Structures are given as C-alpha cells and as structure tokens.
Amino acid sequence: MAQRSRNRPADFIKILFFVTVLCGGTKAAGAETVRLAFSSFSATNAGFFTGIEEKLFERRGIDLIHLYIASSSIVLPAVLTREVDVATLSGEAVIRAYHQGAKNLAIIGTQVDKFTFSLFTKPEIKTPQDLRGKILGVSRFGGSLDTSLRYGLQQVGLDPKRDNITLVQAGGMPEIMAGLTAGKLDGAMLLSVYAQRGKELGYRELLDLGTLDVSFPQGVTLTTREFLRDKRDLAKRFMAAYLDGLELFLNNPRIGKKALAKFTGVKEERFLDADYAQYTEKYLNKSMTTEPRMLSIVFDRIGVASPDERGKLFKGLVDNSILAEARALGASTTR
Structure with a gap:
C-alpha cells in the first residue's frame, strides 16, 4: 500500500502528459519531444508562454508537451525521476535538493532573479x-x-x-x-x-x-545532467526557442499580453497592461544568465558560508553554456 502511495504523483504526471498528447494534435514530422512542467502560470514564464502561443518551439524542430503542477515542491521530484525533461520553478527548492545530494540537477537559466510577490x-x-x-x-x-x-x-x-x-x-x-x-x-x-x-x-x-534590494532565484529553468548529456542539441534548441519567445514578448506588447491572457486566464486589459509593464521593466532577467549573486540568499538560508563551498555548489549546479550555444543559433523570428 505504501509503495502505491509513493508512486501516485509520478503516475498522475504520466496521465496528464498522456492526455496532453492526445489533445495536442499531430506531431510534426522529424520533431523531437520535450516535456516541460510549469510550477506557476505567471509572467515569470512569459518567454515560454509566448514561444508556445507563437509556435516558436515548432520552428526549432521541437514538439513541446507542457503541463502545470501547482508548486515547486511537486515539480522538483518530477524532474528528479525524469518524468519531465525541463521545468520552471523556484531556485531555492533546486539548490536545497542539490546541496542534499541531487547532483544530477542543472539550472540552465534564470527567468526572474528577484522577489515578485x-x-x-x-x-x-x-x-x-x-x-x-x-x-x-x-x-x-x-x-x-x-x-x-x-x-x-x-x-x-x-x-x-x-x-x-x-x-x-x-x-x-x-x-x-x-x-x-x-x-x-x-x-x-x-x-x-x-x-x-x-x-x-x-x-x-x-x-x-x-x-527589497536582494537577489533571489525566484524563477529558474531546470533540467538534468543526463538530458544535457544525451540530448544536448535538443536542449540548445529548446533554450533558443525560449529566447525567441522572450524577445518577442519584450518587443511586441500585443502578442505578449495575448500569451499572458491565455496562460493566466486573466482577460481584463488593465490587469494585463500593469503585469506586462512590471515584468518587462522590472522583473524579467533579460539575459537569462544565472550569476552567483542570485544564489547568495539561498546559500545563507541553508547554512553554506564558505566562499569555496559556494563556488563549488554554483559550478556544479549551474550550466550557462547551453544559453551561450542557444544564442549562437540566432533568432528564428524577425517580428
């Protein structure tokens, strides 16, 4: 009985993905699948939302299957068990897990590097x-x-x-x-x-x-070392599609707000206007690069004081090289 109880979250995620595939239409010929989980339908993930709505992942040869899991603490196990390939969630949950031994995790981008709550x-x-x-x-x-x-x-x-x-x-x-x-x-x-x-x-x-004048990894993009090793080209194209979506969101308010409305479920124009302005001007990390200062507050909270240990943890957990390779691919949209 206990065994079945432990497996229920993973089984539930499999069912959600199965339903998503059935409802998602036909996979494009030659496209490779990426399973993406969101822990929040907020503007933190605006680049992803825009990329999905404008079919920018398809342009990169990616069949993107996505679902919503309502908390970082539930999304993280799905990444660890490889039920999903990539997830967006709170950086603190990731850092704690890595510090406690989950060394196969890799942060490949930071969407938001400050509190937005x-x-x-x-x-x-x-x-x-x-x-x-x-x-x-x-x-x-x-x-x-x-x-x-x-x-x-x-x-x-x-x-x-x-x-x-x-x-x-x-x-x-x-x-x-x-x-x-x-x-x-x-x-x-x-x-x-x-x-x-x-x-x-x-x-x-x-x-x-x-x-508050503090850096905090509120929204990061997470995958596993296995995914980066086995499907590096796919990971690179995935991040390139995100960058395409982010650029379009930042430069085209109409398209950006349409994506926000679709994923947040909020239709009132005044709310969308305010949200779009806040995230484009104040919150979104436009470079997507993860820097050591962004993790400092979490290191403080988990008791990692030594600069050497902090450096070792950062180097082991964060991989900015995928971003660099994604940028080298160039933009797939000129809108």
Whole structure:
C-alpha cells in the first residue's frame, strides 16, 4: 500500500502528459519531444508562454508537451525521476535538493532573479504586527511563495511559530485567490495579475517583497545532467526557442499580453497592461544568465558560508553554456 502511495504523483504526471498528447494534435514530422512542467502560470514564464502561443518551439524542430503542477515542491521530484525533461520553478527548492545530494540537477537559466510577490491582507490588517494569530496562504510548503513569505516575515521581525501565524497550503494562484476572497485566509502571497486583482478588490498590500534590494532565484529553468548529456542539441534548441519567445514578448506588447491572457486566464486589459509593464521593466532577467549573486540568499538560508563551498555548489549546479550555444543559433523570428 505504501509503495502505491509513493508512486501516485509520478503516475498522475504520466496521465496528464498522456492526455496532453492526445489533445495536442499531430506531431510534426522529424520533431523531437520535450516535456516541460510549469510550477506557476505567471509572467515569470512569459518567454515560454509566448514561444508556445507563437509556435516558436515548432520552428526549432521541437514538439513541446507542457503541463502545470501547482508548486515547486511537486515539480522538483518530477524532474528528479525524469518524468519531465525541463521545468520552471523556484531556485531555492533546486539548490536545497542539490546541496542534499541531487547532483544530477542543472539550472540552465534564470527567468526572474528577484522577489515578485506581495503579501495581501484583509483591509483591517494595517501593520505587520497585526499578522499575529492570523492565517496566511501559500501554494505548498517549500515552494517559492512559502519561501518568500517566511523571508518577508523575518524582515519585519516576525516568526510564524513564535507569533502564532498559521501558514496553510492553499493550492495554485487561482485557489489562493479564491481562499482569500472567500474569507478563509486573512492574507496570502500574490503575484502578477493576481496581485493587480487583489488591489482592485480592496485588499491591502502589506509587504511588497519586490522592493527589497536582494537577489533571489525566484524563477529558474531546470533540467538534468543526463538530458544535457544525451540530448544536448535538443536542449540548445529548446533554450533558443525560449529566447525567441522572450524577445518577442519584450518587443511586441500585443502578442505578449495575448500569451499572458491565455496562460493566466486573466482577460481584463488593465490587469494585463500593469503585469506586462512590471515584468518587462522590472522583473524579467533579460539575459537569462544565472550569476552567483542570485544564489547568495539561498546559500545563507541553508547554512553554506564558505566562499569555496559556494563556488563549488554554483559550478556544479549551474550550466550557462547551453544559453551561450542557444544564442549562437540566432533568432528564428524577425517580428
């Protein structure tokens, strides 16, 4: 019985991919398949969304199968077991796993290198001190929402255990938003268009982590060393397609906002305008390159103090060479 229970997440992912393949139409002749998992349908992944919508992966000879898994803590095991080839998720979850022995992981890009979350609360909660005794929502423990909330609380002198602040796993961003509006949560971490909606609904933006002057690998692109070794040319074309999508997103607001609307499910133009402006001007790491400073805060959190050990971990986990090779392929779109 225990054996079956442990295998359920992997079996569920296989079913999702099977359904996606059945619904996705005919595979182009000669195309190679890449299985991609998103942990968030936010503008963090705007380059991927645009690439998918504009069929830029197909132009690179890639049959891309993608699905949504609502937290980094669930996506990561799917990468480790190679149920997916590539995933986008929180960098902290990846660094912790690598530090604990998952040496086959490889970060091949960083989409966002700073916090983009804000803590929204009921209007009657006016100061951080009012959070004592309250219930706050995140996606799952160990995910990027959970990490950023705990960090933000620490910055204002609060500790969930000491100050009786209850953190609950509320699901993906749509489910978190629903819990907040239904009154089941006193506050929640929101981002992207959901943060814009929270403002309009009258919730208070109590903590804006985007204003903190810190680097943090909020959104990274992850694969395995085996995938890079066995399918390097495919990995290179995959990253080239992402760069194509990112360039198109940054330079064509109409196409970019259309992709955001498709994947986030938000249709209101005012929300899409605000989200597009924030990510193009403030959040997206336009080079996609992963730098040592981006991991420093995570090294602090997991107790890696030695510069030599930090350097060794960075060198072992991060592979920027795929990006360099992808750029050398040139753009596949001139739009």
